[in-house]
Amino acid sequence: MTQKTPNATLLHVARAAGVSRSTVSNVFSHPSRVRAEVIKKVRAVASSLGYSGPDPRGRLLRAGKVHAVGIIPPGTWGIADSLKNPVFFQQLLGISEVCDEVGASILIIPDKKGSGGVQSALVDSFIFSRFDQLAEIESARLRRLPYVVLDADPGPDVNSVRVNARAGCHAAVRHLLDLGHRRFGIVSFLREFGPPHFHPPGRPRRPEDVGMEIDQEKLRGYADALAEEGISIDDVPMVQAHPWERDAARMILDHAPGATAILSMSAMQGIRVIEEAWLRGLVVPRDLSVVGYNDIPEAALCNPPLTTIDSMGAEKGRLAAHIVFEPGAIRRKVIETRLVLRASTARVPS
Amino acid sequence: MTQKTPNATLLHVARAAGVSRSTVSNVFSHPSRVRAEVIKKVRAVASSLGYSGPDPRGRLLRAGKVHAVGIIPPGTWGIADSLKNPVFFQQLLGISEVCDEVGASILIIPDKKGSGGVQSALVDSFIFSRFDQLAEIESARLRRLPYVVLDADPGPDVNSVRVNARAGCHAAVRHLLDLGHRRFGIVSFLREFGPPHFHPPGRPRRPEDVGMEIDQEKLRGYADALAEEGISIDDVPMVQAHPWERDAARMILDHAPGATAILSMSAMQGIRVIEEAWLRGLVVPRDLSVVGYNDIPEAALCNPPLTTIDSMGAEKGRLAAHIVFEPGAIRRKVIETRLVLRASTARVPS
DNA sequence: GAAAAAACTTGGATCGATCCAATAAATGCG
């Protein structure tokens, strides 16, 4: 099982078979260069010594290529956390599709607090699914390996793929406005860990106070569309909470009783709002419309199914993978979202 | 982005800084051995040459350890196929939890048709989530790396973790028998790719004609329990189909009209049976009970939620990971399943 | 059967780092 005898190497086999190292190497890697009977003999000796072919470590040193792409999950998440996150998972799926095409492996690298995972990972390229900590991205640059950053655009000399969340949220709100809605409530994200927090109308809503870069874009998108109908986002009641926070839905319905539509920056909170509305006897979408963000499987299965903005995670992953597999000029891609119309939005109650 | 100049190495830095290779190596790996001012100088020279620290490839050759575990998906699946499969995914989650604890990375290796992925993967150990092709398992043995096989038990000299599907299915059928059910229908798996196939009662049902090793265990479990009430599995109508086959549910309900309970070897088919029953005006569980296998998220969300056998995928993954991370004696673990009682089973209609 | 061509083997250099024993420098101490 584990090696007790110091493992056999090319050299040992060569000695035992009475040929040179190079010949043994050729037997395993370029059999056409070697006479059939020598191949046979070397193979026999090799298997009697328990040698199973070139050690990838030695080979790597010369060849250089690993045929693997490294994926760095967001922030301080572990691998398990990341896999459980539907947004990360969708991206991973997109990346895997491309890897399957070219036969590459995927290395998921937990780099908690910059433990140097990026510095020492055996990969040919990196895909950063983290929109924060730039230190690790710097490590990748230093290693001179191709890399892509998802959901952020660190500058003109870095490959990036991000989604046009602003336009997506604009379209979602436009959809609601077209249905006649004028009174809204927003469920957004907290910037740091903490309890949910309500913002009454009338105070300025600064995007930089909200969640991460991408969430700030969402808020701008909401604001753009509302402004088209003369509504200031500053007058829209807003709750900030973590996606898994159970009180956010209750809070927004408590504090925005006149709202006919709720804009949620996550799908999870959108679903929570639907559930909470149901508990209060409100019928979605008759009495209240709800729009989420991200199209996670639960969004299609809840009742009624959630209208939401598909942030095209798989497509993002595919593009990112293509970029690292086909090195060349720096590419900065922007993907457009798609509004998935389900049954949680309807014309405003008259 | 990609390297244009031949990358700087330890040697280049050493020359430029006027010290030896060893000193540069120490600066990066054992700074305590080097005088502070030398460290400073070497660091400065290194960064001016664009050298960012030891190349993991060179380091690996000496150190040997990669700090990664390789996961080989079942059969000829690609990475994307595997990730989409809930059973594989649960196992992966369990493995990741353990990896997060020890800070290891996960390499998912697509080894379509034995492309040699196992032979050349840069990992410290393998977890085979494949119950078939033993050729790849042989490659792992030859590389003398620790490895575990999931859902199979190739013998006394191979680590394995499998689930006691037989006992699990026995318990599920026992549950139905205790509710008074005596007339059953079975939805099992095909052994090879092909159209769904119906087996009328009265002909012997040989486990080896069904799906994979683990599915044969399921059939034995059904048979064990049925025998306790004097029912021969040979007299139970059975459909064989792939889990994604849409006609299987229709077929079993067509051909087993008297059945009060359906045993499905997959959760997906169980859900399909519930849907098909609904279309025919049968109320589950009042008119028909259904039991699935594997507890996938959809099982809890369908209507009514599916009673199913939880095959403990995450636990399987955790155990497997522990085995490869703590090498030692060969371990062959058997995990017990858990019957998840939901709302798709009830007392037999009187 | 000898020269030319083709097929096979080989040793040395190399990939990029780490380890180790030996040497050199700095420090401590009486």
Add this chain to the structure above:
DNA sequence: CGCATTTATTGGATCGATCCAAGTTTTTTC
């Protein structure tokens, strides 16, 4: 200040393979 320690630095060997130019053997060809 000189000797004994302690602390820093160094060159050579090594990890396990691959590449390449040069050497050797075998096969072709006239």
